[in-house]
Amino acid sequence: xxxxxxxxxxTALSGLGFGLLAFLGLGLPDVTGWxxxxxxxxxxxxxxxxxxxxxxxxxxxxxAMKAFSQWRSSWLSxxxxxxxxxxxxxxxxxxxxxxxxxxWSVIGWIGAALSVGTVFTTSMIYTxxxxxxxxxxxxxxxxxxxxxxxxxxxxxxxxxVALVLLVLAGLVQLATWRxxxxxxxxxxxxxxxxxxxxxxxxxxxxxxxHTGTNFLLKEMVYVVGRKHAARLRVLSMIFMVGLxxxxxxxxxxxxxxxxxxxxxxxxxxxxxxxxxxxxEHVVGxxxxxx
Amino acid sequence: MTDLxxxxxxKLGLVIDLDTCVGCHACVIxxxxxxxxxxxxxxxxxxxxxxxxxxxxLNRVHTYEVTPKDGPAQTVHFPKSCLHCEDxxxxxxxxxxxxxxxxxxxxxxxxxxxCIGCSLCAWACPYGARELDQVAGVMKKCTLCVDRxxxxxxxEEDREPACVRTCPAGAxxxxxxxxxxxxxxxxxxxxxxxxxxPEQGTRPVNKYLPPRPKEQIDVLAPLLEPVAETPSxxxxxxxxxxxxx
Numbered sequence: 458x459x460x461x462x463x464x465x466x467x468t469a470l471s472g473l474g475f476g477l478l479a480f481l482g483l484g485l486p487d488v489t490g491w492x493x494x495x496x497x498x499x500x501x502x503x504x505x506x507x508x509x510x511x512x513x514x515x516x517x518x519x520x521a522m523k524a525f526s527q528w529r530s531s532w533l534s535x536x537x538x539x540x541x542x543x544x545x546x547x548x549x550x551x552x553x554x555x556x557x558x559x560x561w562s563v564i565g566w567i568g569a570a571l572s573v574g575t576v577f578t579t580s581m582i583y584t585x586x587x588x589x590x591x592x593x594x595x596x597x598x599x600x601x602x603x604x605x606x607x608x609x610x611x612x613x614x615x616x617x618v619a620l621v622l623l624v625l626a627g628l629v630q631l632a633t634w635r636x637x638x639x640x641x642x643x644x645x646x647x648x649x650x651x652x653x654x655x656x657x658x659x660x661x662x663x664x665x666x667h668t669g670t671n672f673l674l675k676e677m678v679y680v681v682g683r684k685h686a687a688r689l690r691v692l693s694m695i696f697m698v699g700l701x702x703x704x705x706x707x708x709x710x711x712x713x714x715x716x717x718x719x720x721x722x723x724x725x726x727x728x729x730x731x732x733x734x735x736x737e738h739v740v741g742x743x744x745x746x747x
Numbered sequence: 748m749t750d751l752x753x754x755x756x757x758k759l760g761l762v763i764d765l766d767t768c769v770g771c772h773a774c775v776i777x778x779x780x781x782x783x784x785x786x787x788x789x790x791x792x793x794x795x796x797x798x799x800x801x802x803x804x805l806n807r808v809h810t811y812e813v814t815p816k817d818g819p820a821q822t823v824h825f826p827k828s829c830l831h832c833e834d835x836x837x838x839x840x841x842x843x844x845x846x847x848x849x850x851x852x853x854x855x856x857x858x859x860x861x862c863i864g865c866s867l868c869a870w871a872c873p874y875g876a877r878e879l880d881q882v883a884g885v886m887k888k889c890t891l892c893v894d895r896x897x898x899x900x901x902x903e904e905d906r907e908p909a910c911v912r913t914c915p916a917g918a919x920x921x922x923x924x925x926x927x928x929x930x931x932x933x934x935x936x937x938x939x940x941x942x943x944x945p946e947q948g949t950r951p952v953n954k955y956l957p958p959r960p961k962e963q964i965d966v967l968a969p970l971l972e973p974v975a976e977t978p979s980x981x982x983x984x985x986x987x988x989x990x991x992x
Contacts, residue, residue: 458870514865514866515863515864515865515884516862516863516864516865516866516879516880516883516884516885516886517862517863517864517883517884517885518863518864519863520843520845520860520861520862520863521863523842523843523844523845523861523863524842524843524863524865525842526842526843526844527841527842527843527844529750530750530839530840530841531839531840531841531842532840533840533841533842533865533867534842534843537842582867585840585871586836586840586870586871587836587873587947587948588836588870588871588872588873588947589870644946645946646873646944646946646947648811650943650944650945650946651873651943651944652811652823652825652943653941653942653943653955653957654765654811654813654823654957654958656957657813657815657821657957657958658813658814658815658816658818658820659813659814660811660812660813660823661811661812661814662809662810662811662812663810663811663812663822664809664810665809666775666807666808666809666810666827667804667807669799669800669801670799670801671801671802671803671804671878672801672803672869672878672879672881673869673875673878676866676869676870676879677869677870677875738870739873739944739947740872740873740874740875743809743827743874743875744809
């Protein structure tokens, strides 16, 4: 799948942002006034910034309002509804904390649940696709949720919780890679099933249907840069989990904590690039490419 | 709503005969021609006369080579367009309701006025049947020529999809699969019509007829057997004369 920068930024930034919102909604840390303002500003900048980035992926964004209508069947629509509900409730909660020095805990809990729900619905957009076997497995939502909550805890300054959640996210990421590498073969789609010609013999592409490229090849048969995948996996793991965990374990100050956050963000962006670039769509079979 | 209809009254679709298709791409061109002038926005092209042309097509013809365990390889031309699946995954993923399957005849369509161009329906389709138009930014797909098949301004013989109407080999057939006695249902039953990627669980309406086995093609061979072993007439005289030499 094409690793579009808009979608990588969207999932990575909004994941972190909604993770932070979830912790703030639970009162971790219990902040008011200017300190709360800074925390909420960061959380909203990340979550809203991510959502805005996602609209750059749209070919015809003027109809975006209609995307809230199909929540009964579409995960993408559900995600939009959850995101708006989470932002509204957390906006109210932030108002109480920043301007009135109050913690309206019920609104906070609802906001936290909706924030986690937003990340879950985001992950289901990918998980639901049978056409991309690597994503079509239960570990995909586990990965999105553990990374979002781990990063959220890190941003919220919850050292102990962040330490545990980041290690957990690292383990889920390793499992996702391990299982994901086998998924295409397990799903069982081949050129034989794609063409139905397997009963006669072994099919192979003799002549493609067009000499140039097209939308399908650009969007779903992206094969550039996969040769560096193994190295990128190691690097993303070091930045996403390794370095932040070491820093957290050594009782960080403000500056070192900032380094841990930046390192985590870089690692998540690299891992998310791989999430798309390594995902193989079954339509590639028709072109003898994956 | 992008929920799928529980049942469609009719199941309109195509039978594509892989035995007969000669790979001429006439269906590709007639499809592009009709659909760029009719339903929805035109099918866009980019750099059409330049070094790297690309464009939106609703039908594309791949060509495969199949090698049996014993015996020579054979070439199979393979036209591919929307299969108008009964469990169409492209419909349920749509966030705006732009993508829908019609309850009356099962045709899967895109309402371009509601499409945001998110491409998720194209991601959900295993067959590559949907292409996001790079000029208009909305999703394009086969409409089964919905603006031809019910069009009473056209002569009756033209009320079928452009690809079917134009096919010079008669490799494409249009009809109602809900009717067990229709041309397409009978063809599919007689020739073992196949689903593409059945493991994806999409239940395609369109069926593909596999190439006939090579031995079955020799139905004419017995008719070409020599009718007389011993020649008569001029050949008989020549035969005898040559033998005497």
